[in-house]
Amino acid sequence: MPLLKPLAIIAGxxxxxxxxxxxxxxxxxxxxxxxRTSGAAExxxxxxxxxxxxxxxxxxxxxxxxxxxxxxxxxxADRPLAAAVYNVASRVKKPFLELxxxxxxxxxxxxxxxxxxxxxxxLPLLLTAGASDTAGAYTPxxxxxxxxxxxxxxxxxxxFATQKWAQRALAQSLAKEFGPRGVHVAHVIVDGPIDTPxxxxxxxxxxxxxxxxxxxxADAYWWLHTQDKRALTWxxxxxxxxxxx
Amino acid sequence: MPLLKPLAIIAGxxxxxxxxxxxxxxxxxxxxxxxRTSGAAExxxxxxxxxxxxxxxxxxxxxxxxxxxxxxxxxxADRPLAAAVYNVASRVKKPFLELxxxxxxxxxxxxxxxxxxxxxxxLPLLLTAGASDTAGAYTPxxxxxxxxxxxxxxxxxxxFATQKWAQRALAQSLAKEFGPRGVHVAHVIVDGPIDTPxxxxxxxxxxxxxxxxxxxxADAYWWLHTQDKRALTWxxxxxxxxxxx
Amino acid sequence: MPLLKPLAIIAGxxxxxxxxxxxxxxxxxxxxxxxRTSGAAExxxxxxxxxxxxxxxxxxxxxxxxxxxxxxxxxxADRPLAAAVYNVASRVKKPFLELxxxxxxxxxxxxxxxxxxxxxxxLPLLLTAGASDTAGAYTPxxxxxxxxxxxxxxxxxxxFATQKWAQRALAQSLAKEFGPRGVHVAHVIVDGPIDTPxxxxxxxxxxxxxxxxxxxxADAYWWLHTQDKRALTWxxxxxxxxxxx
Amino acid sequence: MPLLKPLAIIAGxxxxxxxxxxxxxxxxxxxxxxxRTSGAAExxxxxxxxxxxxxxxxxxxxxxxxxxxxxxxxxxADRPLAAAVYNVASRVKKPFLELxxxxxxxxxxxxxxxxxxxxxxxLPLLLTAGASDTAGAYTPxxxxxxxxxxxxxxxxxxxFATQKWAQRALAQSLAKEFGPRGVHVAHVIVDGPIDTPxxxxxxxxxxxxxxxxxxxxADAYWWLHTQDKRALTWxxxxxxxxxxx
Numbered sequence: 018m019p020l021l022k023p024l025a026i027i028a029g030x031x032x033x034x035x036x037x038x039x040x041x042x043x044x045x046x047x048x049x050x051x052x053r054t055s056g057a058a059e060x061x062x063x064x065x066x067x068x069x070x071x072x073x074x075x076x077x078x079x080x081x082x083x084x085x086x087x088x089x090x091x092x093x094a095d096r097p098l099a100a101a102v103y104n105v106a107s108r109v110k111k112p113f114l115e116l117x118x119x120x121x122x123x124x125x126x127x128x129x130x131x132x133x134x135x136x137x138x139x140l141p142l143l144l145t146a147g148a149s150d151t152a153g154a155y156t157p158x159x160x161x162x163x164x165x166x167x168x169x170x171x172x173x174x175x176x177f178a179t180q181k182w183a184q185r186a187l188a189q190s191l192a193k194e195f196g197p198r199g200v201h202v203a204h205v206i207v208d209g210p211i212d213t214p215x216x217x218x219x220x221x222x223x224x225x226x227x228x229x230x231x232x233x234x235a236d237a238y239w240w241l242h243t244q245d246k247r248a249l250t251w252x253x254x255x256x257x258x259x260x261x262x
Numbered sequence: 263m264p265l266l267k268p269l270a271i272i273a274g275x276x277x278x279x280x281x282x283x284x285x286x287x288x289x290x291x292x293x294x295x296x297x298r299t300s301g302a303a304e305x306x307x308x309x310x311x312x313x314x315x316x317x318x319x320x321x322x323x324x325x326x327x328x329x330x331x332x333x334x335x336x337x338x339a340d341r342p343l344a345a346a347v348y349n350v351a352s353r354v355k356k357p358f359l360e361l362x363x364x365x366x367x368x369x370x371x372x373x374x375x376x377x378x379x380x381x382x383x384x385l386p387l388l389l390t391a392g393a394s395d396t397a398g399a400y401t402p403x404x405x406x407x408x409x410x411x412x413x414x415x416x417x418x419x420x421x422f423a424t425q426k427w428a429q430r431a432l433a434q435s436l437a438k439e440f441g442p443r444g445v446h447v448a449h450v451i452v453d454g455p456i457d458t459p460x461x462x463x464x465x466x467x468x469x470x471x472x473x474x475x476x477x478x479x480a481d482a483y484w485w486l487h488t489q490d491k492r493a494l495t496w497x498x499x500x501x502x503x504x505x506x507x
Numbered sequence: 508m509p510l511l512k513p514l515a516i517i518a519g520x521x522x523x524x525x526x527x528x529x530x531x532x533x534x535x536x537x538x539x540x541x542x543r544t545s546g547a548a549e550x551x552x553x554x555x556x557x558x559x560x561x562x563x564x565x566x567x568x569x570x571x572x573x574x575x576x577x578x579x580x581x582x583x584a585d586r587p588l589a590a591a592v593y594n595v596a597s598r599v600k601k602p603f604l605e606l607x608x609x610x611x612x613x614x615x616x617x618x619x620x621x622x623x624x625x626x627x628x629x630l631p632l633l634l635t636a637g638a639s640d641t642a643g644a645y646t647p648x649x650x651x652x653x654x655x656x657x658x659x660x661x662x663x664x665x666x667f668a669t670q671k672w673a674q675r676a677l678a679q680s681l682a683k684e685f686g687p688r689g690v691h692v693a694h695v696i697v698d699g700p701i702d703t704p705x706x707x708x709x710x711x712x713x714x715x716x717x718x719x720x721x722x723x724x725a726d727a728y729w730w731l732h733t734q735d736k737r738a739l740t741w742x743x744x745x746x747x748x749x750x751x752x
Numbered sequence: 753m754p755l756l757k758p759l760a761i762i763a764g765x766x767x768x769x770x771x772x773x774x775x776x777x778x779x780x781x782x783x784x785x786x787x788r789t790s791g792a793a794e795x796x797x798x799x800x801x802x803x804x805x806x807x808x809x810x811x812x813x814x815x816x817x818x819x820x821x822x823x824x825x826x827x828x829a830d831r832p833l834a835a836a837v838y839n840v841a842s843r844v845k846k847p848f849l850e851l852x853x854x855x856x857x858x859x860x861x862x863x864x865x866x867x868x869x870x871x872x873x874x875l876p877l878l879l880t881a882g883a884s885d886t887a888g889a890y891t892p893x894x895x896x897x898x899x900x901x902x903x904x905x906x907x908x909x910x911x912f913a914t915q916k917w918a919q920r921a922l923a924q925s926l927a928k929e930f931g932p933r934g935v936h937v938a939h940v941i942v943d944g945p946i947d948t949p950x951x952x953x954x955x956x957x958x959x960x961x962x963x964x965x966x967x968x969x970a971d972a973y974w975w976l977h978t979q980d981k982r983a984l985t986w987x988x989x990x991x992x993x994x995x996x997x
Contacts, residue, residue, distance in 0.1 A: 079363055113439055114385060118324055121378050125370050129424055133366050140359060156993065170431040172439035172751065178431040179374055186415040186427035194358055194417035196993045212982070226982065233983030240975050247947070247961065248968030248990045255983045258891065258931045261662065401748065417996065441748045457737070471737065478738030485730050492702070492716065493723030493745045500738045503646065503686045506907065569853055603929055604875060608814055611868050615860050619914055623856050630849060660921040662929035668921040669864055676905040676917035684848055684907035 022047050022068075023097045023146070026089065028076050028135055029104035030058045033213035034162060037235035038102055040065045042242075046099055049089045051076060076105050077126035079134055086138040097146035099155060100242050101139035103132050103184075104162040109176040121176045128180025132161060132187050140195060147199030156201040156249070158242040161188045163206045192251050201249050203241045207234060208256040226259050267292050267313075268342045268391070271334065273321050273380055274349035275303045278458035279407060279476045283347055285310045286480035287487075291344055294334045296321060321350050322371035324379055331383040342391035344400060345487050346384035348377050348429075349407040354421040366421045373425025377406060377432050385440060392444030401446040401494070403487040406433045408451045437496050446494050448486045452479060453501040471504050512537050512558075513587045513636070516579065518566050518625055519594035520548045523703035524652060527725035528592055530555045532732075536589055539579045541566060566595050567616035569624055576628040587636035589645060590732050591629035593622050593674075594652040599666040611666045618670025622651060622677050630685060637689030646691040646739070648732040651678045653696045682741050691739050693731045697724060698746040716749050757782050757803075758832045758881070761824065763811050763870055764839035765793045768948035769897060772970035773837055775800045777977075781834055784824045786811060811840050812861035814869055821873040832881035834890060835977050836874035838867050838919075839897040844911040856911045863915025867896060867922050875930060882934030891936040891984070893977040896923045898941045927986050936984050938976045942969060943991040961994050 025042035028051040029035050039050050039061050048069035052058035058071030070092055074085040107127040109120045136159060143157035167185045170178035188204035195202055210216050212228035237253055244250060256262075270287035273296040274280050284295050284306050293314035297303035303316030315337055319330040352372040354365045381404060388402035412430045415423035430449055437447035455461050457473035482498055489495060501507075515532035518541040519525050529540050529551050538559035542548035548561030560582055564575040597617040599610045626649060633647035657675045660668035675694055682692035700706050702718035727743055734740060746752075760777035763786040764770050774785050774796050783804035787793035793806030805827055809820040842862040844855045871894060878892035902920045905913035923939035930937055945951050947963035972988055979985060991997075 113436060114382065116382075118375070118378065122375065125374055125428070129370055129374070129428070130363070130367065133363065133420070137359065137361075170434035170438075172435060175378070175432050175435045178435050179428040182427040182431035183370070183374070183424040186423040187420050189415035190417060190420045190423050191358060193415075193996055197996060199993065201993065228982065230980055230982035233980035236980065237983060237985070245965055245968035245971065246993045247963065247965035248972060249993050250972070250988050250990055253985050253988055255985055258934065258936065258981045258984050261932060262928055438751055442751060444748065446748065473737065475735055475737035478735035481735065482738060482740070490720055490723035490726065491748045492718065492720035493727060494748050495727070495743050495745055498740050498743055500740055503689065503691065503736045503739050506687060507683055603926060604872065606868075606872075608865070608868065612865065615864055615918070619860055619864070619918070620853070620857065623851075623853065623910070627849065627851075660924035660928070662925060665868070665922050665925045668925050669918040672917040672921035673860070673864070673914040676913040677910050679905035680907060680910045680913050681848060683905070
């Protein structure tokens with residue numbers, strides 16, 4: 018391990034996958050947690066023991082995300098960036114002709130502009146970490162959270178599907194461009210409902226066997242991050258054993 | 263055939279596929295040709311005999327596209343809309359870290375916002391045409407032009423691939439939502455360079471066997487438009503016989 | 508058109524798609540119809556006017572298929588082969604652990620060995636036709652019938668899905684190998700139940716809007732066959748307008 | 753852990769992935785190694801310390817594979833089967849018209865019949881293990897080795913691609929049928945050349961960065977095997993970081 022504890026940046030931290038990702042990467046790295054409001058991120062940071070910072074960030078806003086990365090670099094100058102995870106999405110499900118342009122473009126904001134901005138800030142740091150061999154034992158990684166809608170566009174899901182297909186295209190393009198330069202870019206298809214307080218509330222009485230475990234999702238990201246450079250995965254799908262598709 | 267000659271609206275009319283689409287659909291329908299500048303569209307309109315209008319339109323701008331559809335409806339009130347084709351794309355190929363946000367989002371403008379706005383204006387007219395059985399012999403159709411990049415995201419192609427994947431997602435979502443309501447939504451993957459003056463200029467001395475014929479592309483759109491309601495195609499790929507992939 | 512009327516060979520001729528293919532290609536070409544029993548094929552041949560031959564063939568048997576092509580060449584020496592269509596499948600749906608090896612391999616027989624044998628006999632004739640420009644106006648074509656199961660493998664469908672995926676792989680490999688040599692190889696995904704007497708019997712009272720029209724399927728094959736060499740399609744999907752996937 | 757050390761059965765054990773799989777699963781389980789000749793399997797068994805058996809098996813032959821499973825059950829009665837891996841393929845690359853039927857069907861033998869027979873023998877044992885909770889900490893797993901050709905069929909690769917697509921279809925069908933019954937079925941796409949003595953011989957002087965590490969491949973199988981039941985992966989792709997696709 019390097020002298021300076023490496024960093025992991027997680028964008029999109031809330032109850033569910035984000036919290037689990039923070040906990041999983043926080044076991045090894047100092048974490049920078051980005052969320053819309055600092056409250057949620059700080060609570061999660063506290064719950065995982067606290068080595069890191071929580072930064073209120075609107076990942077769809079160039080100024081806000083630049084400020085967030087500025088603050089991270091200020092707090093942790095010289096720390097190598099080991100992993101960056103983009104875990105943000107917005108969901109609008111509506112008959113197509115009732116969608117406003119703003120609603121439709123809220124999808125692009127979280128699935129196109131957001132991952133673009135996040136990647137443009139994270140990749141130079143990941144490249145540096147990869148080049149200097151100070152990032153620790155593993156290949157510097159940039160990982161995106163996808164969904165069933167990343168590979169299937171259903172009726173009334175134009176805003177959600179376009180953002181998810183766009184993000185998957187971005188991930189694939191970056192994997193090809195930055196893989197040979199030493200950064201592992203990967204995409205995770207979370208194929209089903211996740212076991213969060215909100216989902217349990219929505220589907221009262223649901224059998225938890227049918228809900229994807231966020232800690233297990235986070236384990237998959239960690240596995241991707243720790244893969245050998247000579248056997249890297251671009252895409253992983255995750256679903257429960259009871260899922261019949 | 264109905265008493266009133268139906269309309270076809272083609273967005274993205276220039277030398278190449280757009281011109282061929284105008285000619286092909288213009289054989290049967292009155293055409294409304296949308297292009298950024300009215301000059302190109304008017305020239306094409308004249309070259310195909312002239313039944314229709316050319317409307318200078320920025321399809322990525324809500325105001326401009328609303329004005330274009332307003333003008334079309336004003337000119338051709340009560341004409342059923344038989345077909346609407348969205349044939350607009352913007353190409354930026356650059357190392358990812360050199361892309362500006364504006365360059366990146368120019369992709370979304372033509373591949374996300376544009377097809378959204380175009381579809382929101384065209385679908386109510388296509389639904390009406392389908393419902394009233396005045397659209398002529400064929401299923402009212404909404405067709406999108408895709409590319410190799412619609413299914414494959416290469417290095418340095420983030421702006422192009424994200425727009426193309428987003429548009430394909432939109433097409434698939436709309437196909438499922440509007441198929442059962444009587445509108446045929448389809449997506450065409452143009453898998454290779456098209457035989458246009460610009461491409462011939464770029465690849466001087468290229469064997470034309472390796473360039474996709476725009477008239478043949480237009481024939482495929484016409485075939486999609488005239489399919490039987492009980493055997494509709496969502497997606498077609500087109501490439502030259504010499505293509506080895 | 509050449510002096511000698513070209514041939515089309517259709518393997519898998521029965522009520523439904525096969526009969527419609529025979530009728531569609533029989534409008535222009537002399538047809539050779541292959542079916543397991545000569546009765547069905549002869550009846551269909553008679554119903555479409557009769558220019559051609561019906562040959563009882565087991566397409567999964569090398570000896571039988573060689574004999575069939577021998578008889579065709581004997582009857583129509585020097586006629587160019589314009590199109591060859593492979594439209595054979597076998598359906599077994601069973602819990603996996605109840606499948607016998609024979610049942611499982613019956614899938615391979617119709618979806619692997621059959622199309623292999625058929626292609627090995629048809630391709631040299633199609634290549635010759637393409638080279639001599641005697642095949643008529645169109646690119647010599649080899650077309651395979653696929654199904655929903657060609658792209659999706661459901662539970663209890665191992666025998667059906669493996670044959671359909673194998674056949675699709677064969678079609679894609681042949682498209683790449685023989686496209687540059689002047690033969691158009693294509694694959695059609697028939698995505699839903701076809702309107703045949705047997706299906707109507709099975710789904711009594713079904714709305715015919717939900718059944719794919721076999722004549723319209725045949726039109727799609729004809730369209731593929733008549734495509735311009737500079738805009739060839741490898742794969743087309745077909746489903747009814749009411750299908751929601 | 754249960755009182756009886758669980759078993760892992762690996763079919764297709766030779767230098768490369770098979771040997772690494774044997775070593776990886778052998779760290780935790782007693783292994784049964786299947787190979788065409790007992791020599792290779794015994795050597796690998798010895799090299800990993802020796803807890804297990806090597807069984808000369810022709811996985812494409814129903815009698816041979818039944819005998820192999822019979823011997824395994826005899827040797828290890830009552831041991832739960834924790835994992836079964838099918839890692840067999842045959843490669844023929846030839847112009848299509850030069851392929852004999854036997855050569856073509858050798859693909860089916862290893863990619864269709866073989867995995868069918870292996871799965872029919874392994875699944876009842878995996879189901880039993882899953883039901884009795886004696887299989888150890890992890891979900892009983894059935895994993896198949898795929899290749900680039902599992903998702904892409906190139907020219908002159910009909911025999912290889914059909915077997916690989918068929919096997920992938922089988923894996924997907926089984927995943928859906930047996931996932932809800934407690935068995936994790938997964939498919940691994942090994943997307944590139946593997947670092948084996950034979951490949952190093954073939955590509956003399958190749959940079960090893962471009963060769964997939966078989967131990968890292970085996971790690972991916974182990975990871976699949978140890979996934980949480982509430983976040984199971986059907987498919988994983990593996991390639992080196994230098995791969996540009």
